[in-house]
Amino acid sequence: MRGAWITLACLLGAYVAFSRFRAWRRLAHIPGPKIAGFTDLWLIYKTWRGSLFEDLGEVCKRHGPLARIAPNHVVCGDPREVRRLWAVRSQFDRAPWYKGFRLDPPNDCTLSMCDADIHTALRAKLAPGYGGKDIVGLHEHIDEGIARFVKLLEDKYLSTPDQVVSVDFSRKVQYMTLDIISKIAFGEAFGFMDNDADFFRYIKTTEDTIPMMQMFALVPWLVDILQGPLGKSMMPTERDAFGLGPIMATAKRVVAERFGEKKVDKPDMLGSFVRHGLDQREAEAESLVQIIAGSDTTATALRTIMTHVMTNLDVYRRLQAEIDQGIAEGRISTPITDAEARKLPYLQGCIKEGFRIWPPITGVMPRISDEDATVCGVHIPAGTNVAWSAHAALRDREVFGADADFYRPDRWVRATEEEYRLMDNSVDLCFGSGRWGCLGRPVATIELNKMVPELLRRFDFAALNTERPIVNKFHGVLIQQDLVVQITKRA
Template sequence: MAEASFLDHMREIVGDVRPSIAIAGLVAIFVVLWSVLSTWQQYNRLREFKGPRLAALSKWWLIKKVGGGRAYLDFWESRNNTLTISTGSIARVGPNDLLTDDPELIRHILNVRTEYRLSDWYDGMRFDPGNNNILPWRDEDEHFKLRSKMSAGYRGREVEHLEPKIDKNILSFMKLLGKYADEKKPVDFGRRAQFFTLDVISDLAFGEPLGFLETDSDVYKYIQITEEMLPAVMVTTIIPWLVKVLSSPVFKSLLPSEKDRLGFEKLMGIAKQVTAERFGPDKKVQKDMLGSFIAHGLTQKEAESEILLQTVAGSDTTATAIRLTMLHIITNPLVHPTLRAEISKTHFSEPVIPDAIGRDLPYLQAVIKEGLRIFPPVAGLMSKQVPPPQGDTWKGKFIPDGTKIGYCAWGIFRREDIWGSDAGEFRPERWLESKGEKLRERESALELIFSYGRWQCLGRPVALMELNKVYVKFYND
């Protein structure tokens, strides 16, 4: 009887509406109810963590921020609006996304024995959607194998003339800047810093610079087109399934390819061409990074992807460090003369300071560290996933398995309990004044710029060598 009365009631509601329309309406109601329930469950599982209200319900807040070009500041502000500036914290920035400025938590996540894994955020970092590279490789065993094949090349052990090649490109950089000085013309230093780092990494990666400094131009419009693409790339880190859609046969034919003459795709073509020369019966053997990778077992496809990653990731981050540090040096009336005085007292016969000497200059090292701290060159979420099935507990708060935790670089390096009440100021002296446990705490936090543990950046030695040399040469000339 109850069933019959229900059907009668539904007939009264539907009336003369066609059955197909009625069914569609019921399906729509079911979908809405399911969506509401799903959203509530997603919201509820991370309800203990505060953040922007919209972020708890939808990915839209996160998409808007990463696509807007100032996500590093938005993350910091959202964290500050939710929590206190003086203590380590976790904020919610998505339905399943958390953000932290706690160095201890980050080291816990990244340590070599961690059960955390790379999240699908890294799928958006596949520069060539058809091929993987060491950055987004989420299979731990494959990642370890690839890393072991590449470590010798990145450390420079099997790269012939690594330091002289960096020196050569520094001299080309100074020659280009000198030309503008002689002609009393303004120069876009930030852009030329990118020219320099792109030529360095291409010279080390496959034996010759791409020619940015020599031509004083954005070769193949690589920088311009990459900057235009970047917001879309960052959005795919939040919606990673877009990568699979875009790499499908339907869309792939519509996208740029390595056959293009300009931009990132042209670089893909160069990577394929250079790598192809190192394989086959008439293969070219060279003692550069690519040669080292191949000698340790990288396949042709793997080598293509890795030198592409090197060029993209290894140039922009170092260029950011150089231009922002130089900006703070030349606009600081205390730092500028102090650094000049230390360099003027340093003696060496080479045209560019040897790396070993640069590493021993205390004020130079303080300037380098402070430059990396005041404007960290890597500011993406780089989210890791909480291990199943047990989840994790941090400082009394339970974090469910499958939750993604990213890091707020800007927040880490503005923590007043770590850096002092002047954390927002560029003051290299803080590194010389720090002693004992405080110095260890600060250096441990700064190390996170290059990641940590099993995911530490392989390019760290090359980047630091460039920084040890380039600032000295500005004053040396």
């Protein structure tokens, strides 16, 4: 009997070794960390540790623009190639990794949909709303949210010459973006700023959940189990008092008003979705997507811009001077309009550098093709996951210059038209691209164009943790904490 067990164990061991060897050999022509050729654990570990952004950049620096990062994953760090892979007519589609982001398995939403045709049809129903043309009051909702935020800071968090009041700006900023996006999505703000608290632990829950989701997404069989009947009991529901639950409950309630016999039609984002043919379940899911995809990302971009502005005196002075001068010359209204902000070159440079240095989404976002392909001049067999390295692509020295590792808004101000276009094409990748690109980009752009000037025209900011102004964790989504600042009112 014992002999039979030993034989079985040996056979199993030989099978595992042989299948690992076969998987390794398939992409053996692509360099990369040695261990990554045999196991997914390298990639999973980096995701869990929160260093994925830097580590993938390091891999591309060491092994070239195309490197292997798992038995069936390669990473591309050349921004021009990434753009080609993500283009509308590319042979690559979303890889099964995206299924890990289903909000209501087995149903898909825009974030998780891999089938290109179904996705395109869904996107056509969403695009008019996201584009803003169908929505009345989009700019006003954003202005109201910023004004509420200004009031919160003025009421509770101003430092004076007699006393420093420290405030964790990273949290407060997210209260603002959550209230703004909920107003846009549901017509009612959640009230984070009124409560001045993460009052149903939404932020804490998402910060805890994101690293898990990003790790699980790398293991498709685990995703299948978690999204099957067994795992579904662990998924959030609208009955939960904390985390995503209250947001799901709001989505259900608000969406229900738009369907049925007494349905109401409003000129808002949800109204646009419904008018363009979303059914009730889809409308609930896509409203949730707005909150999940559109609050933390914008908050991260704002935190990153403010952190770099606050910690670089030259940048700070020049940005504030551009805003002050615009106000003095009557080129900036109260509140600033999106069109006015677009005409401020240094502000635009500050915003673009923010996306470039620490992009809010740095996950692998792999694409897959059912035919063989060539990427960076290297043969890629069909069925290989091709990820991107945001770090390598957004700090490419050929595109951004020898100081690509540094935050320098001037590179945008001084660039020739051709240089600007090349840099812009690369920074655009922060929002995805082509048929899968971010639908909320116009909304996020308006928000940032307004938020930065509205804050810097009224207040001065100073980072108080001078040793480490902010804590960044790159788990595929950038999680930021502890941007502790002092805020003073400007004369």
